[in-house]
Structures are given as structure tokens and as C-alpha cells.
Amino acid sequence: MTEQIREWGAADAARHIRVPGPQDNKYSHGVLGVVTGSEKYPGAAVLGVEAAHRTGIGMVRFLGEKAPAGLALARRPETVTVSGAVDAWIVGSGMESTPGLNPELPALAHAALGLQPVVVDAGGLGFLGHVSAPAIITPHEGELERLVPRNGSTREEWVASAADQLGVVVVLKGHETLVATPEEATGGRFLVKVTSPTAWLATAGTGDVLAGIIAAVVATHSVKRVPSLHELAELAATGVFLHGKAAELAGEDGPFPALDVAESVGRAVAWVLSEGKH
Numbered sequence: 294m295t296e297q298i299r300e301w302g303a304a305d306a307a308r309h310i311r312v313p314g315p316q317d318n319k320y321s322h323g324v325l326g327v328v329t330g331s332e333k334y335p336g337a338a339v340l341g342v343e344a345a346h347r348t349g350i351g352m353v354r355f356l357g358e359k360a361p362a363g364l365a366l367a368r369r370p371e372t373v374t375v376s377g378a379v380d381a382w383i384v385g386s387g388m389e390s391t392p393g394l395n396p397e398l399p400a401l402a403h404a405a406l407g408l409q410p411v412v413v414d415a416g417g418l419g420f421l422g423h424v425s426a427p428a429i430i431t432p433h434e435g436e437l438e439r440l441v442p443r444n445g446s447t448r449e450e451w452v453a454s455a456a457d458q459l460g461v462v463v464v465l466k467g468h469e470t471l472v473a474t475p476e477e478a479t480g481g482r483f484l485v486k487v488t489s490p491t492a493w494l495a496t497a498g499t500g501d502v503l504a505g506i507i508a509a510v511v512a513t514h515s516v517k518r519v520p521s522l523h524e525l526a527e528l529a530a531t532g533v534f535l536h537g538k539a540a541e542l543a544g545e546d547g548p549f550p551a552l553d554v555a556e557s558v559g560r561a562v563a564w565v566l567s568e569g570k571h
């Protein structure tokens with residue numbers, strides 16, 4: 294592999310956070326459509342919804358199953374549960390991994406087959422073959438192995454090859470999270486790493502938080518336009534950076550659960566906007 298892997302840092306992230314201006318309203322600052330959670334894993338939906346709200350977005354529409362919808366609303370009454378315009382989607386966190394789209398969730402087909410970008414996490418990776426929208430996938434190593442076997446390659450080679458084979462932006466999670474685009478689609482490959490500031494982040498649910506942050510960042514940049522895969526990768530890397538910073542802030546007094554990471558995202562955004570500009 295000849296690609297140079299560089300660290301995506303605070304200054305990079307600061308350039309990719311869209312700050313609302315006086316002319317903005319809840320629609321112009323991005324609407325995120327959310328289809329996550331299930332009877333089995335309702336908590337994943339709560340974590341992603343909390344994270345999305347805290348990232349700074351015009352509206353979060355939750356269009357998943359009833360059980361997670363109730364919990365997400367109880368946690369965040371700001372959440373809208375009515376269909377309507379959506380600028381980007383997140384699907385799959387806490388959902389069963391199925392080879393097809395669930396017909397009982399019509400929003401899933403809108404997300405998978407529409408023009409707007411979609412973040413595909415966890416159970417959503419099972420129906421990735423049905424996703425034609427521009428996509429960012431967020432697998433851990435076990436999930437990526439099921440999609441594209443590693444076959445002894447380095448992590449960098451693996452994430453790049455997966456992006457090429459799947460035609461999507463791949464966010465390979467871990468202590469060092471790698472973000473790659475396919476080579477052809479972008480006329481060159483975008484490949485960066487984001488090193489986590491704390492290994493206390495390795496707990497259940499922090500991946501659901503990460504997907505919510507990335508999707509919210511993407512939605513704010515997808516109003517009346519569709520970002521290129523290269524731009525989506527930059528936005529995804531920005532989300533990973535915010536996630537690590539939020540964990541660092543949540544961990545100031547010791548270990549922390551995933552919801553605390555989500556709760557700290559607003560402070561992480563503020564930190565990046567102030568420190569990342571220097």
C-alpha cells in the first residue's frame with residue numbers, strides 16, 4: 294500500500310463543522326432521519342438519537358420501531374416521529390442483521406434507495422447489498438470480516454480494499470479508527486486515521502453514539518445537495534474526532550458509560566470550534 298495515512302485532527306474537524314447563522318432555521322441546518330433500535334436493542338436508538346441532538350442539527354426524525362421510538366422520545370422530547378423531508382439517514386444500530394429490507398419499516402427503503410447519504414451501522418450491514426444511496430459504513434473488525442474477509446492484509450490495506458469492493462466510505466472502528474473512500478470514485482483515495490484519546494471508550498454502545506454523531510455531521514452538510522464520497526469521508530472522520538474528544542471530556546473524572554459520551558458531544562463541538570481554529 295502506497296497511500297500516506299495521516300491523522301485527522303482538531304483543525305481538520307473544525308473546518309467540517311457547520312455552524313448555523315442568523316439566516317438558518319431547523320430545516321436549513323439539516324434534518325436527520327433515524328431508523329435504529331429494535332425490541333431486542335432499544336437502547337441503541339436512544340444512544341444515537343442523544344448523540345445526534347448533541348452534535349448540533351436542525352431536527353432528528355425517528356422513524357424506526359415503536360419500542361425504541363418511545364424510549365428515544367422519553368429521553369429527548371425534541372425528537373420528531375412524523376415522516377417528512379430528510380437530508381441524511383442513519384440506519385442499523387441495534388437492529389437485527391437481515392439480508393433484506395424490513396417492509397414494516399418504509400423509512401428504511403427511503404434511506405437505502407434514496408439520493409441522500411446514509412450511515413449504515415451494525416444490523417444495517419446485513420442489507421448493505423440493497424443500499425444504492427451514497428453510504429458510510431461503520432463496522433468494527435468482526436463486522437467488516439463478515440463483509441470483506443481480511444485475508445492477512447494490514448488494517449490499512451483491508452479498509453481500502455473494502456471501500457473499493459463495496460463502493461462506500463468505510464469507517465473501520467477501533468483504538469485507531471480508519472476512514473477510507475473507494476479509489477476510483479474519487480480520482481484518488483482518501484485515507485485517514487483518528488487515534489482515540491482514551492481506551493475507556495471500549496464499552497457497549499459507544500459505536501451507536503459514534504454513528505449518531507457522524508450522521509448528524511453529514512446531515513448538516515447535505516441540505517439541498519449531496520456531498521461527494523470524498524466529502525462524506527471528511528465528515529465521517531470529523532465525527533470520529535468529535536466522538537474521541539467527547540469521550541475524553543466524559544472521562545475527566547474516571548470511567549464513563551456510552552450515554553455520557555453522547556451527553557458530552559456538545560462540549561466536544563465547542564472545544565473543536567475554539568481550539569481547532571488556532
Ligand SMILES: NC(=O)C1=CN([C@@H]2O[C@H](COP(=O)(O)OP(=O)(O)OC[C@H]3O[C@@H](n4cnc5c(N)ncnc54)[C@H](OP(=O)(O)O)[C@@H]3O)[C@@H](O)[C@H]2O)[C@@H](O)CC1
Nearest residue numbers: 334335336337386387388415416433434435436497498501
Ligand atoms: N444498549 C444497546 O442497545 C446496545 C446495542 N448494541 C447492538 O447490539 C448489536 C450487536 O452488536 P455486537 O457488536 O455486540 O455483535 P456482533 O455484530 O455479533 O459482533 C460481535 C462479534 O464480532 C467479533 N468481533 C471482532 N472484532 C470485534 C470488535 N472490534 N468489537 C466487537 N466485536 C468484534 C466478536 O467475535 P470474536 O472475534 O470474539 O469471535 C464478537 O463476538 C448491534 O445491533 C449493536 O448496535 C450494542 O451496540 C451494545 C449496546
Ligand SMILES: Nc1ncnc2c1ncn2[C@@H]1O[C@H](COP(=O)(O)OP(=O)(O)O)[C@@H](O)[C@H]1O
Nearest residue numbers: 433466467468489492494495497498499500501
Ligand atoms: N481499545 C479502544 N480504544 C479506544 N476506542 C475503542 C477501543 N476499542 C473500541 N473502541 C471504540 O469504541 C466504539 C465501539 O463500537 P462498537 O464495537 O460498534 O460497539 P457497540 O456496538 O457496543 O456500540 C468504536 O467507536 C471504537 O472505535
